[in-house]
Amino acid sequence: MGHHLLEKVEESSLKTEVPEFEIGDTVDVHTRILEGDKERVQIFNGVVIARSGSGTRNMFTVRRIVAGEGVERKFPVHSPKIAKIEVKRSGVVRRAKLYFLRDRVGKAIRLKERRRKATD
Amino acid sequence: MAKGILGRKVGMTQIYDERGNAVPVTVIEAGPCHVLQIRTPQRDGYEAVQLGFGDRPRHRAKRSERGHVAKLSSKRARAKSATESEVASKADCEPKRFVKELRGSVEGYEVGQEIKVDDLADIKAVDVVGTSKGRGYSGVMKRHNFSGQRASHGVKKVHRHAGGTGCSAWPSRLFKGRRMPGQYGNSRVTTKNLKVVRVDADNNLLLVYGAIPGPVGGYVIVRETNKV
Numbered sequence: 071m072g073h074h075l076l077e078k079v080e081e082s083s084l085k086t087e088v089p090e091f092e093i094g095d096t097v098d099v100h101t102r103i104l105e106g107d108k109e110r111v112q113i114f115n116g117v118v119i120a121r122s123g124s125g126t127r128n129m130f131t132v133r134r135i136v137a138g139e140g141v142e143r144k145f146p147v148h149s150p151k152i153a154k155i156e157v158k159r160s161g162v163v164r165r166a167k168l169y170f171l172r173d174r175v176g177k178a179i180r181l182k183e184r185r186r187k188a189t190d
Numbered sequence: 191m192a193k194g195i196l197g198r199k200v201g202m203t204q205i206y207d208e209r210g211n212a213v214p215v216t217v218i219e220a221g222p223c224h225v226l227q228i229r230t231p232q233r234d235g236y237e238a239v240q241l242g243f244g245d246r247p248r249h250r251a252k253r254s255e256r257g258h259v260a261k262l263s264s265k266r267a268r269a270k271s272a273t274e275s276e277v278a279s280k281a282d283c284e285p286k287r288f289v290k291e292l293r294g295s296v297e298g299y300e301v302g303q304e305i306k307v308d309d310l311a312d313i314k315a316v317d318v319v320g321t322s323k324g325r326g327y328s329g330v331m332k333r334h335n336f337s338g339q340r341a342s343h344g345v346k347k348v349h350r351h352a353g354g355t356g357c358s359a360w361p362s363r364l365f366k367g368r369r370m371p372g373q374y375g376n377s378r379v380t381t382k383n384l385k386v387v388r389v390d391a392d393n394n395l396l397l398v399y400g401a402i403p404g405p406v407g408g409y410v411i412v413r414e415t416n417k418v
Binding site: 073075076078079080082083102104125126127146148149150151 | 200201203204205206209210212215217219390393395397
């Protein structure tokens with residue numbers, strides 16, 4: 071009861087063109103940042119290791135290594151502050167959550183590249 | 191009547207405002223409500239408007255509920271109308287599930303009038319009254335956020351107990367208001383001064399900032415706040 075009403079409310083906050091990317095993709099996330107009156111775009115590059123939630127609460131987690139330290143950032147897919155998500159390369163993965171990457175260091179974090187099909 | 195309406199909690203979600211910030215909102219299916227009765231000082235001793243929300247199928251409604259919203263042709267009603275005494279007017283709508291009165295001036299309201307959510311469009315903030323989720327007979331840790339006792343160091347079987355409740359020879363009794371286990375929840379709760387985020391007149395929806403009391407599907411009273 072009422073679930074369809076929640077969807078109606080969320081509709082207005084959803085992006086019409088949902089950015090396409092998959093778990094294991096290496097992406098550039100372009101984030102709009104307000105500094106005073108000026109708007110600036112910041113880029114966060116890393117591997118998508120998880121996606122969670124539905125509707126406006128759909129989030130994805132991006133992991134990268136900064137100065138030898140693992141850094142993870144969680145972004146809302148539909149936030150207007152996310153200007154663009156660019157897929158740089160795709161990895162071959164067999165699970166939905168890549169939390170095993172957290173225990174890996176150095177060369178072991180690399181994922182095998184997935185070749186896009188010719189039809190793409 | 192202070193501006194208000196009856197409704198039903200649909201659930202919580204988040205939307206984005208014009209600056210791109212996520213806003214936590216509770217969605218309330220508010221109205222349409224019918225004015226079922228007007229309370230006047232002359233007849234009832236106080237002023238209030240009685241609203242009804244949500245239809246109850248006629249075959250499920252009690253006769254008194256049906257008679258409250260529309261005229262029933264009964265022997266008594268006929269006898270009454272024959273004497274030409276004044277009969278209270280009826281809203282002439284379906285029987286209602288949720289009926290509540292809102293106190294305040296009754297000017298501009300009449301029985302049978304429909305109240306919709308766009309009446310609240312120019313309101314900044316509201317109070318929401320609901321019945322909180324029932325938690326039954328609860329201990330002090332859940333009910334009053336006590337800390338309980340230690341897991342070890344000689345504590346036996348009383349890990350979630352309150353500990354001491356009073357003093358000793360003086361005063362030889364407990365002071366009133368001592369917080370103890372008891373019924374928790376399932377009581378009337380008012381959340382005050384919630385910002386109105388959006389009014390969706392097409393779908394009869396009202397979006398308020400933050401949480402409101404009660405379970406999803408619970409009935410609530412929404413009225414203009416006296417704060418601000």
